[in-house]
Amino acid sequence: MPVKSVPIQLDKRRQLRFDFNAFAALQRECGISIMDLQKFVGVAKSAANEAGLMLPFYELRGFIWAGLLDESPDITPKAVGDILDECLMERPAEIGESLIAALMESSFFKAAEKKAPGPKPTGLRTGRKKTTSKRTTSSPLE
Numbered sequence: 001m002p003v004k005s006v007p008i009q010l011d012k013r014r015q016l017r018f019d020f021n022a023f024a025a026l027q028r029e030c031g032i033s034i035m036d037l038q039k040f041v042g043v044a045k046s047a048a049n050e051a052g053l054m055l056p057f058y059e060l061r062g063f064i065w066a067g068l069l070d071e072s073p074d075i076t077p078k079a080v081g082d083i084l085d086e087c088l089m090e091r092p093a094e095i096g097e098s099l100i101a102a103l104m105e106s107s108f109f110k111a112a113e114k115k116a117p118g119p120k121p122t123g124l125r126t127g128r129k130k131t132t133s134k135r136t137t138s139s140p141l142e
Contacts, residue, residue, distance in 0.1 A: 004105045008098035011083045016067035016102035026066035
């Protein structure tokens with residue numbers, strides 16, 4: 001299933017889309033790992049109205065830049081920084097909400113949401129009752 005894009009109002013109405021290529025570009029540009037993404041989204045979902053402001057400037061710019069690459073493959077991080085200069089302080093909550101919504105549309109986070117938390121398996125389960133046996137031979141070490 002293709003990854004959906006999410007509208008975001010920046011200098012104009014644009015589309016954020018986080019597919020595999022966007023995550024790879026984000027990792028290369030900012031050094032953000034999958035674990036960093038999971039932590040960010042987990043925290044941001046509880047405070048989505050300020051999500052964009054919880055990131056260092058270079059990461060916020062990186063997230064927006066990577067999300068815009070599908071729509072504008074030639075856009076640069078500097079261009080995104082210039083766009084954010086114009087609109088971030090006017091609409092921080094809206095930008096943060098759009099960013100979280102776009103991340104949640106990615107196949108990476110959709111798959112993580114489908115996994116239900118539960119106990120970790122401790123081994124194979126065969127359905128048979130575990131039995132213990134007594135040793136009938138003595139060991140030379142006893």
